Amino acid sequence: MSLRIGGAALRVQCRQRHLLPQPFFRRAYATEPEDPASKPLPRPVKRQPRPLPRFEDVIHPKPPPLPDMTRGPKQKAPPPPPPKTYAEHLRETFRLRVVLQAAVLAIAVVGVTNWVDGKFFGGSLGTQAVKPGYGSHRDILVAIEKLRQAFPEEGRVVTDAAVVAQYGSSDNTYLPSSPHSVVVRPRSTEDVVTIVNIARGYRIPLTPYSGATSLEGHFAGYPTGSICIDMSEMNKIIRINVDDGDLVCQPGVQWEVINETLKEKGIPLFFPLDPGPGATIGGMIGTGCSGTNAVRYGTAKGEWFLNITVVLPSGEVIKTRQRARKSSAGWDTTKLFIGAEGTLGVVTEATLRLAPRLPTKVAMAQFPNVGKAVSAVQEILQSPYGPLMQCLELVDDHMMAAINSAGLVDKPYPVSDTLFVKVQGDAGAIELASRTLKAIVKKHGSTQFEFAKTDDEADTLWQNRKYALMSTIGAHPGHRCWTTDVCVPVSQLPRLVHETKVDLDREGLTSTIVGHVGDGNFHALLLFKNDEELRKVEDAVHRLVHRAIRMDGTCTGEHGVGVGKKEYLTEELGAGTVELMRTVKRAIDPLNIMNPGKLYPDEDKEDAKH
Incomplete structure (x- = not known):
């Protein structure tokens, strides 16, 4: 209570002494009320003169604004929520602690599971780095069980180590290779679809396997585990169209069997592509082969395959074109798969063009x-x-x-x-x-x-x-043989053969040379007895390939790229062309499960992106 006497302020505070004392924070932070007389008087506000109305506003006054009917009556702001109690704070803290502990436990379970997979189920894979994106060893085991359920007949799914090892390497090549995890033997296109779907579901690499005559490691296994599709039981000639001069067959049939069958039936036709003995149609398509008849009949990339049936990595089945001898309807997708070495899909059927015998x-x-x-x-x-x-x-x-x-x-x-x-x-x-x-x-x-x-x-x-x-x-008993091939314009062939022989003589290496001289393609068969000579052979092959490319030639005339020649592809074709090939590969096989590690250079770097 305040009293003003004679212009002087006299303040008297009254407090009831019988009441309880105020809380500490009030006593500590309370301030005395200010004396109004101590405040300075406010300055008078200078008012602006009110402007005169405009003549237009007097003659044509503006109507009052219409009320906004879209809005309801103005509502009061909701009251602030009441402060949380101590019990509510405890409950929130407990829930947060439970969530964090569950996350830590989940991470620990995943880590322990991966360690157990590699330690107790991985075998030789336990110490190997698994490629990012490919299935683990446990995934492979589950996929094998799925394959056994899909193909319960004896011999259709093989996991015996001694047998499986034969499908990942060859006596004809000395390139690095890995064994497959399992070998599966399909008998129809539908069987291949089943295999591809299982492999895609667990992201396990697939490798088609035909006659095993390849020389550049095309059918080698993948280091993290892979499924080998043995096409040997898909070896039937389905139909011979004598009047049209063509033949429909499965990929496991050998070219010699086709010609012998035509001869036995008295049909005056033959299939002119003749690579090495034992080669099958599937492998011939994969490598884009030719043979001794190439000077007259060309290669597999000509018109000798009218169409092919392919199981794509997605499990979809396509037929590249009809059986007509020629067509200008869009891309020639048949040739997209010829020379692709099984990296775009699995060939399950082909229509072959025949020539007069x-x-x-x-x-x-x-x-x-x-x-x-x-x-x-x-x-x-x-x-x-x-x-x-x-x-x-x-x-x-x-x-x-x-x-x-x-x-x-x-x-x-x-x-x-x-x-x-x-x-x-x-x-x-x-x-x-x-x-x-x-x-x-x-x-x-x-x-x-x-x-x-x-x-x-x-x-x-x-x-x-x-x-x-x-x-x-x-x-040459006691020797082993490394076989390679290159191809150059025919006019460059004498120089290439001469320089190669001089190089081999200088290194003390023995070699034989045979060639399809009509198209500039020749094969060098380099002999060696021990690992020291093997290293010399590898270096000699390296120089031979670079020599051929410098002469406007190719690193391979008919053997294909595989593992052994992929390092030369960019030098021969150029980075732009190789990147175009990779783009097609990624579009068709985004998971990169079709015969990875073959054909495309620097594919290990690409795998790391998946």
């Missing part, structure tokens, strides 16, 4: 060097009878010596660079072509020229050329 005549001409043999071939192909040349094969002097010493021939052949020629046509055309052929080889320095006198002699002569690898190994 014509009489042939085999000749052999010896030359003092490869250069003269190649110059003779160039003139032969440019002559009017060039289209009648079915085969033009070069065998160097070392190879001829191996054929003689391997004991596979009835009589010894001259040891010199030799040209094997197969002329195809009717009797009259062969006679005219033979005269031209004899004149040309003589003109280019042939030291000896002769035709096979009988069909049996011609077959024996040609078989010696086809079994060059066996002859090379048989003539």
Whole structure:
């Protein structure tokens, strides 16, 4: 209570002493009320003169604004929530603690589970780093059980280590390889769909396996575990369309079986692609093969596969086109899978174009060097009878010596660079072509020229050329053999062969050379006895490939890229082309389960992104 006397302020505070004392925080922070007389008087507010109304507003006054009907009556703001009690704070703290402890426990369970998988179930995989994104070893075990349920018949799903090991490596190659986890043997397209769906569900790599004649590690397993699809039981000729000159078959049938079947049935047709003995249609599609007939009939990337049926990584089944001999309807998707080496899908059926079976005549001409043999071939192909040349094969002097010493021939052949020629046509055309052929080889320095006198002699002569690898190994007991191939323009072939032989002689290495000289493709079979010589062979192959690419050639003419040649792909094709291939691969196989580690360079770096 305050009293003002004579302009002086007198304040009297009254407090009831009998009341309880105020709380501490009130006593500590309470302030005395201010004396109004101590405050300065407020300054007078200077008012602005009110503006006169405008003439327009007087004549045309604005109507009052309409009320906003969209809004309801103005409501009061809700009262603030009451402060939380101490018990509520305890409950919230307890709930937060439970959530954090559950998260820590879940992380611990996942870590222990992964450790147990690698320690007790991983076997040899327990110490290996698993590729990011691929299934664990436990996933592989579950997938194998799913495969057993889908294919309960005996022998359809194989996990025996000794058997499975045979599917991941080959005596024909010395490239690094890994065993598969399981081998599955489908019998139909539907079986392959089942296998692909199981593999995709657990993200396990898949590798198609056909004739096992590949030389660049195409069917090797994947280090983290993989499923090998053995196509050997899909080996049937489904239909022969004699009037249309084509044939429908499964991928496990061998090209020799196709031609033998046509011959036995009296059908005057044959399939002209003839790679190594035992090669199957699926592998021939995968590598984009050719063979000794390439000079006349070309390669697998020509028109010899009218269409193919493929199981994509998604499990979808597609047929690339109809059976017509030609079509301009969109992309030629058949060729997309030819040479893809099983990295885009699994081929389960193919329609093959056949060619007329014509009489042939085999000749052999010896030359003092490869250069003269190649110059003779160039003139032969440019002559009017060039289209009648079915085969033009070069065998160097070392190879001829191996054929003689391997004991596979009835009589010894001259040891010199030799040209094997197969002329195809009717009797009259062969006679005219033979005269031209004899004149040309003589003109280019042939030291000896002769035709096979009988069909049996011609077959024996040609078989010696086809079994060059066996002859090379048989003539050098105790040696192993590394086989590689390159291809250059025909005019560059003599220089390439000469420089390669000089390089091998300088390193003290023995090699035989055979080639499809008509298209500039040649094979080098390099021999070695121990690991030291193996390292020399690897270096020699490396130099050979770079030499061929510098001559505007390719790292592989028909063997394919696989594991052994993928490091050269960017040098040969360019980074842009390789990236385009990767783009197609990622679009079709985003999980990268189709034969990973093959064809595409630096794929291990790509795997890390998945």
